[in-house]
Amino acid sequence: MRIATWNVNSAKQRMPRLLPWREQRRPDVVCLQETKLTDSAFHELLDAALAGLGYEVAHHGHGGFNGVALLSRVGLDDVVADFPGQPQYEGVTEARALSATCDGVRIHSLYVPNGREVGSPPLAGVHCLDRDGHREHLHSGGRCAGGTVVPSVILGRATSVARSVEGTQAAVGNGTGGGHWSQEEDDEKGEEEDEDEHEEAGGEGRGRWGERLVLVSTLADAVLPLIRTRSDLYRYSAANAHGRDMHEAVDILESAISRTDPAEVYSVTHKALASALKVIARADDSSGIIGDACRRLLELHPRAAAAARTPAGKLIDWMMKFQFDDDEVDYFELDPVAYAPALGEVGVASYRKRLAEVEAKLGPRPANRWQSGHSHEWFTLDWNAQRLAVFDHDIDAIIRTHAKDRKVAAWLEDTAEAFEEIGEIELAIDWAKQATDFDRGHQSLKAADYWCGLLDAHRPAEALDARLSVFRKWPSSTSAARLHKASGKSWPDYRDEVVATLAASPRDAVLFALLTLKDSEFAWNLAHSLALDSDHTWSEVVKAYEQVDPIATLPIHQRLVENELVEAGAQHYRLAARRLAKMRKLSAGSEKSAEVNDLIAALREIHRRRPRLQQEFDRAGLP
Template sequence: MHRYRAANQHGGQMHNAIDILESAIPSTDATEVYTVTHKALASAITVIARADDSAGIIGDACRRLLALHPTTAIAAAVPPGKLVDWMVKFQFDGKVDYFELDPVAYAPALGDAGIAAYRARLDELRASLSAEPAEPFHPDPDLHKRWVLEWNDKRLAVLDHDIAAIIRTHARDRRVAAWFVDTAKAFAEIGEIDLAIDWAAQGVDIGPWHQSLQAAGYWCGLLAEHRPADELDARLTVFRRWPSSSTAAQLHRSASAQWPGYADEVMDTLSQTPREAVLFTLLTLKDPRQAWDLAQRLSLDSDDVWAELIKSYDKIDPAATLPIHRRLVEQQLIEADARHYRAAARRLAKMRKLAAGTDHSAEVDEFIADLRESHRRRPRLQQEFDRAGLP
């Protein structure tokens, strides 16, 4: 299981087995379903502890079982004391330490008495903690235990619908935007939408910028769902703060019929960054002609955007795209490796199709001949050219 491919194959088999398990739930005794789920989860954790799960396939299977476990425990009426013992052992003495259990999901199975017992066990563990290191990054023998306790404090605050506790456990010292988003999501989970919107909006101004942008996205999403009349102004605020093809696309979608009133500002702003202007025009406005004109006028120098643009413009003016294809081929051949060789060969074959029957056909073949000669000492390149059917 240490081999990547073997791990992925096993992960696929795990997902197939979970599909079978889920499909059997309606017609199978609840106790049997829980027993199978519980054993499958234990086996899955053993597997992932030893596997190369770089692709995340086994991890996703584990998460499916973790999501299924509390629902099957509810249906099977698992004794709360037994469930509490397992939850504590899984989180604090398990084989791996990168999965969480959600006490909110287990609350119906635990009942009030079970939740009280679970809290008591957490308090016992909290009391056993060593003192936190005085200096940052110093070794902490209880680091994992602290993290699990903090996670449970957050989820229990949500379970209790305790606004003050949610703010204390999720917002922490309010130093980064991500914690404001965490707080907003917790409030949304308990139906406190006004608070969720307010905390997400606060996160927009906190930083670092990438977290603030995520906060802005969550803020706008909440408005779209719960206060649609306010979404457009928020999208405009976000675009003005972080002008890009993606924030412009969100503004365009929100503006809908009102888009003409924002078009000039958006295009003027995006034109300061040619790649963003071209991408927005091509992918959101679906106007390859205008995107081509912008690319020429703004002296676009992003090869990846040119490559995307000519996919559409090849159909409009094939001859005009040939110089771009040529430059991209030359760029691909700067680095000597098989992947770049294959990409260059495919692009050259595309150029021949575009030029077929035109005055440019001989010019393209001459370019290929020049490449073969100038790179005659790259046998793998010659092979890729041959495989692509190039002259």
């Protein structure tokens, strides 16, 4: 089997090179990272083109800076998005992991963040990937739904882990996933210049708008230096540091709205946005911190424009330029619904007219927009059609633009979300249920959680039955935990069924008992009776059970130490040494204390030709 991986840094931008590259290399399976598309947009982009080449497609993304995909022409079974214990950022599990079984091999496509600040959950998750946690889960995660163990391959981008697991990038000439420019190119592009800012501010350089250029100095001096930079941002640490500055700048702008002249706020916001887009175009934004700042500016921009009463004509000109004339950054969309208050009724009509003019110039709509020479233009027009259908509260138009041919579960969920946005809750629930029932794939599972959330909020009497049906369709520790929460006092009615069902997956059963039921003794007994073979899960179990019977955990600790030392490497030695030190502490004052010391001596002798192991043992204070 030929497997390839490519950090594409925007699937839309790489589309012209992806298919020729595939023809040249002819991989059986392709892992893509940083697609920067939602599920529905990705499937619309690639499904038709790849179906003719014999590929099945799976994608997991929310748009913006993340997104992972798998393309396979040797089967695509048991698709799973994310993995248990995956770190969250600000309460959100980002779309950075996707796995499936392809011709008997479990393949993982990972996009591990380069990390934000030290100690942050995403960065902690990166380092966990190289310890006995997520790495162990991914390696042992090569099992089919029925529990059969299969070989596994982990591919993708992970540049900040303690031991590299980064996959090779696709051989595509000078094109890499980063899409970076040289420093010389950066200097040539320069930062945001002020020569044409009088026009960006919405005026002709005269009267109130022209005078505003002089009056903005205080806010501009506070904000713009935090946005603009000529520093090298190809290193993730530098990009993350500058991203924090950018968020500080947006904080200043947001706090200025209520106490600063609206025209001044808009002018500085407009300049900050233009500069931010130039920054992200040349930055390694693997962590997404700069993209988040850009999105915040894009959310603030229409509010500032409305407050400043920006001339609609100037605003429309900028919106059209942003969407159709920017060849560098194409992974942000403008929301015409957000701009409607600033445009007014006449402005919205003018904006529709400008969109119609663009479409007329493109000629007949192609059967597959992504294979045309104007794929970006067609995508942008379709996006606007979706948002304007929501603005119009046009039910038929929402179905037509969002659900399309109803062949993708994510499109059905998009339709439900649009109906929720306009307050058509019954329709939203119905379409979310259609997405849930579509198939057993990860998109339907995601839609199922959304469907249950709608029921929780609007039809609480139906929520428990919904959670039960979701658990029965996708049994896991996660769906069981949600059923447990929904059932409340009636949980005993479902306990036996849940435990019996989860027994088919010992890891899920044990994690549910440990994390949801918070019953360490039950988890300990399940781990033994179900022959749990996940070292990471055993590690969590013994950590909890130490409070009940510390001596009983020693044999498990010993096994985890021995398994850790199967592979050579400083990180493995360090983890083993720490666990042995824990064993000494647990056994102190008992008859097992001497046995632990004997074990340490035996390991030193067995691995006497591993000086780094001896060094790590010494550092841990082992005898």
